[in-house]
Amino acid sequence: MAKTQNDGLLKAPGPSPLGPGFSLGFALMAPAQLTLLAVVLLPSLMILWLGVTAWQPTAGIPWYKAEFIWFWNFYDLYFDSRFTSAVLRTLLFVAVCVLSELLIALCLAVLFLDEWPWRKLAVSVIILPMMIVPVDAANAFFMLFSARGPINYIIAEVLGREFAYAWLADPQWALLPIMLAEIWQWTPLMFLLMLAGLMNLPENQVRAAVALGASPSRIFVKIMLPLLSPVILIALIIRSIETFKIFDPVYILTRGGPGSATESISMFMYNGAFVFFRIGYIAAAALLVLVLVVSICLPLARVLRR
Amino acid sequence: MPFVQSLVGRKPLARILKRTVVIFAMALSFAPIFWLLSTSFKPYDEWAIYPPVWVSQRPTLQNYRIVFAPDAAKSFAAAQGGSLDYKVAGSAWKAFVDSTIISTAATFFSVVFGTLAAYSMVRFKTGGEHSAFQFLTVRMLPPIAVVVPMVAMFSILNLSDTYVGLVLAYTAFTLPFSVWMVRSFIEDVPQELEGAAMIHGMTQLEAFIKVTLPLIRGGVLATALFVFILNWSEFLFALTLTSGGITTVTVQVAKYVSASSGTLYGVQAAMGTVSTLPVIVFGYLIQRHLVRGLTFGSVKR
């Protein structure tokens, strides 16, 4: 790319809509930055304050007059098994869902490398789950997994006996419908990614390997996968970030129950803030989660730019 | 990919196997949607019956009536001998109107702000690498964390349960997508084009508007539709930042319960089917760009 007069300049020439003293670039960024300031930065500062108080609306005093309690919230959180369970459970969600989505998507994508008459239709149907409003998809799964519902019916037919298991009411198995809903909804995204990645692979290396007589599986593992790894990495990071925040399926399918057996971090914070109204306590939890997320995701996100 | 044939097997058996797996995947993908669609046409007694009814032999529009025209639903039910097959409810039109207003406005602001910011980041390197990541960290934050402070802030500013409040929240949380997506489109346009325009006497800004923008028009539109889908499907903010004055389609579904019949599955299915239609339509329109959008522009097709 030939150098132009704007290469590498931080200040842009030309009149700036905000008047002299403000660079054009700054002015263009301003609306976006202001929005983020208002909606993200200010509330985050407020959480910093709330997290060191024990404020609850039932205290009858406004939040800015709440009592300062140093770091006792964090201390309580450390010993709160409901909170630590929620964090671990969410990490489990992320691990299981994202890896499952990746594996299924990869296997599927490999099947789509060649052309056949109804390939386009097949792709369209397979990516359909991605285009469903998550809440509606969760409702569908709620109906499907009810104790006297279609899935149990199919299982009963296969097993040849009565099967009326109440998935959503069992502390151990209620996670399954939630994970399935999430996987069902987002595997298509992984599929598209893997497909795009595979289709864009440089042909030369693969051709050479084929010519040298390597078996398909060896070609796949030794050549295609490594070439695909940037895309896989991006996919893993992005889906992990999004899955970490999982809320919609949990709320619709179980509300975090039975008890708190399926609470994700977002569900825990929702219950804590809106059912028990322990706002200060949950603000402290939010801070901890923020620290956790940023410390893990930020170095990973730098990879995205490579 | 010609060499693929050698990879995945030329034998007709292998091909049939592959196609079968694909068909199976298609069936799994479609099954829950099929259930939603089918349930939306079922009469009341078939919603949760066992063994399940796959396709109703007595399809009815009553569920859709309850969603859109509750009074008509009531008369229909009364005509059927006083069945419990209706619900005294407000119509869902308000939810659709509210969702449309909020999603459209939020999309507009998100894309406009995002485009300006993206242009600034690409051409002027404003903010360097920091602002790019700043937008990304917004997506990392669980939205629930900022909800309570936002409620408090909104109360001070009198924005509680208003369109403005929700639009603000939606704009902020979709900015990362707008910025990164448009950024990747702008990067596809070489800087020389603007440089050439400026030599012809245009200012930087004019060059952007008259030369670059038209070229990325398709991309910006795709971004807009993508952001619209996100806004339309959003649930958490709609649930917590409103107290009933504003309802979006995602919250409306939860209202279909009745004291005598429990959860009105059929009605929820009808509501779900209709509210998911815009997302399906827009999604297919921008199918080519979905990958770019959902990976913040890192992967282009």
Next chain:
Amino acid sequence: MGMSKQPIVVDTSRRTFLNGAAAAAALIVSDGYLAQPAYATMLGTIHTEAAEAAKNLAAGRQVTLKILEPSGSLGNIKPVAERWTAATGINIQYIEVPLGEINQKVMLEAVSKSGAFDIALPASFGLPDQVEAGVLLNLDQYAQKYEPPGFRDDYLYSTGDFYKGSLYGYLTDGDTYSMFYLKDLLSSKDENKRFADKHGYGLKVPDTWEELDAMMAHFHRPEKGMYGGTLFRTQYFIAWEFWSRFHAKGFYPFDGDLNPQINNEAGIKALTELVNASKSQYPGAKTNGLFENFEAYGQGNSFCNIGWGGTQKYLNGPKSKVAGKLAFGNMPGGKVKGTLIRTPYFNWGWEYAVSAQSKEPEIAYLFALFAVSPAMSTIAVRDRDGYFDPFRAAHYKDPEIQLLYSADFLKVHEASMRDSIPDLYLKGQGEYFDELRVNIQAADSGQKSPKQALDDTASAWNRITRRMGKRSQLVQWTFLKSMYPAGIRKSLT
């Protein structure tokens, strides 16, 4: 003028706190409930009077009242609201929120202070939190002005309306628990003989939990497709059943100093009996919600059920196979110090409450008064598809309501309402109950022994009380104890 945003502080100089009944009497008399109200009127026409007063207040202005209601209750509210608008010209705007969110949305008002609603319908156990958060308006002065004499005489249960001695809401739903039994089984001579031979007394509508447990065990024959009961072993329901069982042993959940008594011997016994009774329940007890329960019991293969008026509306309706085949009973009680006490339990109940942020508090209050007047509330309760169950004596005489619920059931329901023990109306109610039910479920599933479960609950309750402020809680607890039905109070420790 009544727009109080501060939590209600009890003026101890004016209401010196004595123990027990004297305190309650002192409160009531000093607040002038029994004194002649300024707006003296007949109970039968209170609705016209209220509408008239509201019309005058709104004269010349266009007033709209916003009601925050849970989804599914519109059938109860609309008929009343339409008559109100016709009588006063004041419009009603409905703000519907999902059923599970109503208490949350009311509490949210404490943070957002948006004035989004004038009237709300929270569940009665949410009132303490909402009052302490300053969301609800103290209605004492309006009640003094407008409540006619005898207004509460036929208001069968109104403990949930009050908090720390002041009025905050009007109950509009009779959610007291009742028991359902299959008449055929109870009157079968064969079964009677078999049971009497084993237990020494004949089959009848049980008076005590011990008798009920024995009968459930007797009738539990899963191999023949017959179950002892379709009681609940799910989250909140299991805690509610324990609440009644515990009180039936003769104790309050806290003593006079707000120390938990829940883990005393009686408590452990009650929990053990509950866990034992689980063996006689139908398979869906651990998982089924309310409507599955209706359908299950409606099949007619289970001896007994527990439920509300809504349960009976279903069981008496076209979809149930047991319509007309049921005998009804109050919740079982227990023998305490030689006397039989009954502990029917009131555990939900929608309340009309006025927002402290409302710009038309007096008119909003008048609507609530209008809606729970004998004439109007009868119309509301008649709705087949709504939540509101009978709560005024007038309802039980209404022919339509009798058809809906069946006269036999109403007899039992009315008796239960008059003597219901209240829920735990304390600040932080949700947290107290959450601890209780988590531990009870742990005991029921065998993860903890009953003693361990209740000890854990007690220590958690102490922590919660400390956090909420013991002095403040003690004020309300003393008041709440004094509001227990008079017949039971002398038997409870």
